[in-house]
Amino acid sequence: xxxxxxxxxxxxxxxxxxxxxxxxxxxxxxxxxxxxxxxxxxxxxxxxxxxxxxxxxxxxxxxxxxxxxxxxxxxxxxxxxxxxxxxxxxxxxxxxxxxxxxxxxxxxxxxxxxxxxxxxxxxxxxxxxxxxxxxxxxxxxxxxxxxxxxxxxxxxxxxxxxxxxxxxxxxxxxxxxxxxxxxxxxxxxxxxxxxxxxxxxxxxxxxxxxxxxxxxxxxxxxxxxxxxxxxxxxxxxxxxxxxxxxxxxxxxxxxxxxxxxxxxxxxxxxxxxxxxxxxxxxxxxxxxxxxxxxxxxxxxxxxxxxxxxxxxxxxxxxxxxxxxxxxxxxxxxxx
Amino acid sequence: xxxxxxxxxxxxxxxxxxxxxxxxxxxxxxxxxxxxxxxxxxxxxxxxxxxxxxxxxxxxxxxxxxxxxxxxxxxxxxxxxxxxxxxxxxxxxxxxxxxxxxxxxxxxxxxxxxxxxxxxxxxxxxxxxxxxxxxxxxxxxxxxxxxxxxxxxxxxxxxxxxxxxxxxxxxxxxxxxxxxxxxxxxxxxxxxxxxxxxxxxxxxxxxxxxxxxxxxxxxxxxxxxxxxxxxxxxxxxxxxxxxxxxxxxxxxxxxxxxxxxxxxxxxxxxxxxxxx
Amino acid sequence: xxxxxxxxxxxxxxxxxxxxxxxxxxxxxxxxxxxxxxxxxxxxxxxxxxxxxxxxxxxxxxxxxxxxxxxxxxxxxxxxxxxxxxxxxxxxxxxxxxxxxxxxxxxxxxxxxxxxxxxxxxxxxxxxxxxxxxxxxxxxxxxxxxxxxxxxxxxxxxxxxxxxxxxxxxxxxxxxxxxxxxxxxxxxxxxxxxxxxxxxxxxxxxxxxxxxxxxxxxxxxxxxxxxxxxxxxxxxxxxxxxxxxxxxxxxxxxxxxxxxxxxxxxxxxxxxxxxxxxxxxxxxxxxxxxxxxxxxxxxxxxxxxxxxxxxxxx
Numbered sequence: 029x030x031x032x033x034x035x036x037x038x039x040x041x042x043x044x045x046x047x048x049x050x051x052x053x054x055x056x057x058x059x060x061x062x063x064x065x066x067x068x069x070x071x072x073x074x075x076x077x078x079x080x081x082x083x084x085x086x087x088x089x090x091x092x093x094x095x096x097x098x099x100x101x102x103x104x105x106x107x108x109x110x111x112x113x114x115x116x117x118x119x120x121x122x123x124x125x126x127x128x129x130x131x132x133x134x135x136x137x138x139x140x141x142x143x144x145x146x147x148x149x150x151x152x153x154x155x156x157x158x159x160x161x162x163x164x165x166x167x168x169x170x171x172x173x174x175x176x177x178x179x180x181x182x183x184x185x186x187x188x189x190x191x192x193x194x195x196x197x198x199x200x201x202x203x204x205x206x207x208x209x210x211x212x213x214x215x216x217x218x219x220x221x222x223x224x225x226x227x228x229x230x231x232x233x234x235x236x237x238x239x240x241x242x243x244x245x246x247x248x249x250x251x252x253x254x255x256x257x258x259x260x261x262x263x264x265x266x267x268x269x270x271x272x273x274x275x276x277x278x279x280x281x282x283x284x285x286x287x288x289x290x291x292x293x294x295x296x297x298x299x300x301x302x303x304x305x306x307x308x309x310x311x312x313x314x315x316x317x318x319x320x321x322x323x324x325x326x327x328x329x330x331x332x333x334x335x336x337x338x339x340x341x342x343x344x345x346x347x348x349x350x351x352x353x354x355x356x357x358x359x360x361x362x363x
Numbered sequence: 364x365x366x367x368x369x370x371x372x373x374x375x376x377x378x379x380x381x382x383x384x385x386x387x388x389x390x391x392x393x394x395x396x397x398x399x400x401x402x403x404x405x406x407x408x409x410x411x412x413x414x415x416x417x418x419x420x421x422x423x424x425x426x427x428x429x430x431x432x433x434x435x436x437x438x439x440x441x442x443x444x445x446x447x448x449x450x451x452x453x454x455x456x457x458x459x460x461x462x463x464x465x466x467x468x469x470x471x472x473x474x475x476x477x478x479x480x481x482x483x484x485x486x487x488x489x490x491x492x493x494x495x496x497x498x499x500x501x502x503x504x505x506x507x508x509x510x511x512x513x514x515x516x517x518x519x520x521x522x523x524x525x526x527x528x529x530x531x532x533x534x535x536x537x538x539x540x541x542x543x544x545x546x547x548x549x550x551x552x553x554x555x556x557x558x559x560x561x562x563x564x565x566x567x568x569x570x571x572x573x574x575x576x577x578x579x580x581x582x583x584x585x586x587x588x589x590x591x592x593x594x595x596x597x598x599x600x601x602x603x604x605x606x607x608x609x610x611x612x613x614x615x616x617x618x619x620x621x622x623x624x625x626x627x628x629x630x631x632x633x634x635x636x637x638x639x
Numbered sequence: 640x641x642x643x644x645x646x647x648x649x650x651x652x653x654x655x656x657x658x659x660x661x662x663x664x665x666x667x668x669x670x671x672x673x674x675x676x677x678x679x680x681x682x683x684x685x686x687x688x689x690x691x692x693x694x695x696x697x698x699x700x701x702x703x704x705x706x707x708x709x710x711x712x713x714x715x716x717x718x719x720x721x722x723x724x725x726x727x728x729x730x731x732x733x734x735x736x737x738x739x740x741x742x743x744x745x746x747x748x749x750x751x752x753x754x755x756x757x758x759x760x761x762x763x764x765x766x767x768x769x770x771x772x773x774x775x776x777x778x779x780x781x782x783x784x785x786x787x788x789x790x791x792x793x794x795x796x797x798x799x800x801x802x803x804x805x806x807x808x809x810x811x812x813x814x815x816x817x818x819x820x821x822x823x824x825x826x827x828x829x830x831x832x833x834x835x836x837x838x839x840x841x842x843x844x845x846x847x848x849x850x851x852x853x854x855x856x857x858x859x860x861x862x863x864x865x866x867x868x869x870x871x872x873x874x875x876x877x878x879x880x881x882x883x884x885x886x887x888x889x890x891x892x893x894x895x896x897x898x899x900x901x902x903x904x905x906x907x908x909x910x911x912x913x914x915x916x917x918x919x920x921x922x923x924x925x926x927x928x929x930x931x932x933x934x935x936x937x938x939x940x941x942x943x944x945x946x947x948x949x950x951x952x953x
Contacts, residue, residue, distance in 0.1 A: 463673030622776030
């Protein structure tokens with residue numbers, strides 16, 4: 029079991045409030061990603077769950093039991109650190125076994141579990157090496173091995189892929205997701221990369237300035253962002269925001285439209301603009317269009333579109349896909 | 364360091380570096396050679412460089428004078444004792460400042476450093492009088508105490524900078540893995556800190572071994588370490604260069620060898636981390 | 640990718656600082672433990688600093704000699720007046736400054752090119768490094784005596800032989816130029832320290848920065864002047880300050896070679912205080928002198944502590 033519930037969790041350092049009243053219900057077996065810009069408090073929130081920091085107020089329940097006064101080791105969680113935090117003087121075997129050794133398990137059982145974990149992660153040939161003799165990806169696996177071998181109630185991941193190169197990151201992303209599904213263990217995963225969040229999560233928590241802005245499945249956040257912040261943070265390229273006159277005509281403060289929901293229309297039809305930069309990726313074409321009082325709009329076209337800088341275009345937003353925001357930045361639900 | 368260099372450049376800098384290195388090393392080399400000469404050869408003019416009658420009788424003489432062993436033993440006890448005691452006090456202090464710092468930690472560190480800046484001569488009088496009254500003059504315990512206090516700031520600083528380099532993540536990982544503070548110390552922190560502990564130990568042993576203000580002023584015979592023993596050669600009678608050289612070689616050889624292992628720690632220790 | 644408004648950005652900076660503090664502020668349990676572990680060192684160093692200093696201050700206001708220790712009396716600042724107006728003080732202050740200044744000049748002026756040389760591709764660099772660093776590990780009494788006898792002896796010393804080789808009259812170092820002799824011995828001991836620190840600093844210099852300068856068409860000389868020298872400015876300052884602190888109290892080298900003489904020619908402040916305390920047994924006067932030495936050292940230490948404090952990350 030690994031149900032984690034946050035109730036009114038607060039954390040402040042002196043006068044600075046890092047986490048302001050966080051309420052969250054993480055279901056057993058789900059993969060939850062905390063995402064947000066750097067400094068939003070996502071790592072702090074994870075460390076509060078881990079017990080590496082003391083909460084200032086509120087409760088953290090793991091399987092219904094309040095753990096705020098329970099030391100990290102007794103919470104039954106395991107953590108994968110951004111730096112991997114492998115013990116440099118221990119072999120891979122020693123690293124993975126350390127937690128079990130601390131728990132006082134008998135040696136044969138430790139060996140069996142370590143070898144099973146190593147097999148799962150393709151680490152068997154490296155069991156007797158030291159961390160410094162491993163590549164970045166292998167170290168990452170050891171860190172994960174150390175986490176899974178203890179069969180915790182939940183895994184905590186603190187930006188675990190940020191030190192890997194792009195190709196490896198995509199591969200490890202898949203592996204972590206697969207592993208989590210296979211073990212069906214709750215996972216809480218911190219990242220600043222919204223692509224990681226979208227691809228890995230069952231549910232995403234968007235954090236900003238110590239506040240939970242929205243909690244929902246990736247598609248919910250994409251289709252129904254609750255506010256300007258989430259709308260701008262989720263989705264790549266980022267959503268276009270059109271304030272001013274055009275929005276005023278629709279009776280709202282700001283209109284948001286994703287680049288993929290802007291159609292390139294026939295001459296004279298829709299919003300006029302001029303292409304300033306065209307990026308041809310083959311599979312997609314990204315246009316940056318100077319739209320006069322609309323500002324710069326990003327347009328995504330699936331496939332190749334032979335437009336180049338300087339060309340005039342007309343853009344039509346998909347009305348069903350428009351997001352309307354009030355002055356406070358909250359979304360206005362139409363239906 | 365993948366800069367292209369011409370072979371002429373390499374040869375020129377090699378020649379110059381070896382020349383200067385040799386000149387700087389020359390006094391030590393010369394002393395080493397003199398220690399194998401007869402007193403007459405050591406005094407000979409023009410000097411005899413390599414072609415003299417090599418003899419180890421000076422070492423035998425120095426060895427036979429039991430007081431050499433006595434002073435060497437004093438040096439070992441005083442330098443070793445003061446270093447070990449300083450370590451015992453410094454390890455917990457440095458651990459605490461590196462892993463559980465408070466707002467005042469920086470001030471405490473700088474204050475500790477400032478005690479090292481106090482010139483010993485400024486407190487010579489009271490220390491001498493207190494030592495006289497407590498019977499600590501010319502006692503090993505007295506020298507151990509004063510060298511320990513004198514080097515404590517350096518020991519704490521070096522250990523602090525080493526501990527500081529141990530990523531906090533790793534200690535937290537150990538905590539997540541269920542290690543108590545005691546087991547964290549035994550299984551994780553100590554093995555990782557051993558290189559740092561060793562070089563701190565070594566450098567401070569060297570500094571204590573070579574200390575020549577308190578040892579000269581607070582000891583005369585019983586507790587006198589090698590610094591004082593060698594100083595007694597400053598106004599001897601008769602021919603003594605070869606014996607002086609032999610005694611000196613014995614006194615500095617082990618330390619120079621230890622010193623070669625600690626040259627990098629020297630920068631860290633004596634600049635208090637101001638140069639990296 | 641990070642759509643931050645200005646206000647949010649400001650918030651973020653603040654929080655980044657706060658998160659860094661997170662790393663620092665551990666849980667309550669470890670803090671109590673931390674304080675308990677720190678206190679022995681703090682208490683010991685506090686006693687070590689305060690008690691002797693307070694006693695020195697107290698003695699400095701007394702007329703008190705060990706020859707006549709029954710008769711002592713309070714004399715206020717009389718000892719300071721006496722010490723500071725004593726011609727021996729001015730001479731020894733001058734000697735101290737000459738010694739410190741000359742050794743600093745020699746070690747920096749020789750140490751910098753030496754460090755630059757060792758930073759070059761040199762075959763067998765590690766061996767050269769060992770030879771250069773060795774004098775630092777020689778105990779002061781040994782180096783002083785080896786220099787005085789084996790090298791500087793006017794008849795049988797190595798230097799005398801070299802002088803003869805060039806048809807020059809050998810210098811009787813300890814009679815004709817005693818201060819210069821002491822300076823050379825001390826400079827030899829401290830040259831390795833300066834060289835090693837400057838070399839360490841050179842090796843931390845950004846190689847790409849030098850390559851960029853090379854691409855910009857800078858000559859080796861201008862690279863040195865515009866990049867290397869500024870890079871060395873701080874290590875040089877540190878060398879100056881640290882050496883000054885140690886050089887102000889050079890003692891053993893004088894003690895075993897000249898005994899402060901001839902006359903007062905090689906008496907520095909440290910040696911003067913020593914002779915007043917342990918040769919003339921004038922406790923009051925020596926204490927006053929000790930305090931003067933503390934004040935001088937503190938002026939130097941002030942700057943050094945500031946430099947070290949600036950790049951101290953806790």
